[in-house]
Amino acid sequence: MSIISNSLKRIKPSPTIAVSQKARELKAAGKDVIGLGAGEPDFDTPNNIKNAAIKAIRGGDTKYTAVDGTPALKKAIIKKFKKENNLKYSVEEITVGTGGKQVLYNAFMATLNKGDEVIIPAPFWVSYPDMVLLAGGKPKIVKCSEGENFKLTPAKLKKAISKKTKWLILNSPSNPTGASYTKKEIVKLSKILAKHKKIHILSDDIYEHISYDKSKYFTIAQVSNLKNRTLTMNGVSKSYAMTGWRIGYAGGPKEIIKAIRKVQSQSTSNPSSISQAAAVEALNGTQSFIKTRSKEFKKRRDFVVKSLNNIKGVNCLTPDGAFYVFPSCKKLLNKKTKLKTDSEFVEKLLEKANVAVVQGSAFGLPGYFRISYATSMQKLKVAMERIKSFCNNLN
Numbered sequence: 001m002s003i004i005s006n007s008l009k010r011i012k013p014s015p016t017i018a019v020s021q022k023a024r025e026l027k028a029a030g031k032d033v034i035g036l037g038a039g040e041p042d043f044d045t046p047n048n049i050k051n052a053a054i055k056a057i058r059g060g061d062t063k064y065t066a067v068d069g070t071p072a073l074k075k076a077i078i079k080k081f082k083k084e085n086n087l088k089y090s091v092e093e094i095t096v097g098t099g100g101k102q103v104l105y106n107a108f109m110a111t112l113n114k115g116d117e118v119i120i121p122a123p124f125w126v127s128y129p130d131m132v133l134l135a136g137g138k139p140k141i142v143k144c145s146e147g148e149n150f151k152l153t154p155a156k157l158k159k160a161i162s163k164k165t166k167w168l169i170l171n172s173p174s175n176p177t178g179a180s181y182t183k184k185e186i187v188k189l190s191k192i193l194a195k196h197k198k199i200h201i202l203s204d205d206i207y208e209h210i211s212y213d214k215s216k217y218f219t220i221a222q223v224s225n226l227k228n229r230t231l232t233m234n235g236v237s238k239s240y241a242m243t244g245w246r247i248g249y250a251g252g253p254k255e256i257i258k259a260i261r262k263v264q265s266q267s268t269s270n271p272s273s274i275s276q277a278a279a280v281e282a283l284n285g286t287q288s289f290i291k292t293r294s295k296e297f298k299k300r301r302d303f304v305v306k307s308l309n310n311i312k313g314v315n316c317l318t319p320d321g322a323f324y325v326f327p328s329c330k331k332l333l334n335k336k337t338k339l340k341t342d343s344e345f346v347e348k349l350l351e352k353a354n355v356a357v358v359q360g361s362a363f364g365l366p367g368y369f370r371i372s373y374a375t376s377m378q379k380l381k382v383a384m385e386r387i388k389s390f391c392n393n394l395n
């Protein structure tokens, strides 16, 4: 009998983390690898946030806190939701976890029974299906094509819904495509969801602040009548370059928030007290650098999209946000190039050109690859040259 549980056997390690690890190993072995696999901003955490953490340490803010967040952080989150999303939550409707990842994991653990279905539009963030599987649920993957801008259409949503559907996950701007849903598109989806009163919506808004036209950013609870069955998840990782601090949060119905707290109380308890103090400053302090950094990301996006579209055999849409592009390599998978799959393309690219990217199949849509442009323009320039010469040599 195996020591490993059956539920663990249902899942695999995160493929994006695996790519970053491989790139790190090659670099350590002396190879000049450019890693475009990581999902984190290359910028440093702003100083005002670091100082708040130092102050918290010096001030003795070093003990257990309330399981799902300090009153100060919950207050800051409530203010953020009201100001930026016009969403009104009470303290009992807010939860804080060790990263958005933990909030999502807790939500599935707290709500899924065996056989419950979760609709996941593909391409998707790699962790959604595995988290659902681990919690005993069933991922219902709905492929969204390049022609649909990689977004879920009302017709596809309608078709995917069954009596067993418990959640729909929406992620805008998206990892891995950077695509964002317009207000009109969200409203259309919500009209269908309004008819299915048992379905809950998990809105993963972690890339909200890396939206190139912030005035057009909307989250579903804000533009529908579905707030009472929506969990609106967000966090400080991407917006404030705080991936290592591990703070994520959500606003949602009291019943779900309470259940999430129960899971957390028997697993990790509170997120780090120091990180929570830092997150209070992130949310309440100056927001000015968000704009400056978004501008820089936009410059990089424009450069990367243009460079990729100049490569024969590669096609790349222009995304609205996040720091990813999701180009197609389908035309390069043929007898002549001797490459059959996106995974082979990505492996060869790393081996021959020293550029690490992630295969589209890891995100549920083969024939593509994901590039994270959260790295310096200098590195991006070299990487684009390497990808171009690699692709040209394939033909």
Ligand code: PLP
Binding pocket: 039, 098, 099, 100, 101, 102, 125, 171, 174, 175, 204, 206, 235, 236, 237, 243, 246, 247, 248
């Ligand atoms: N959701 C998406 C779409 C992500 O890309 C990530 C991180 O890569 C997360 C959630 C989780 O972020 P964190 O746990 O750092 O808050």
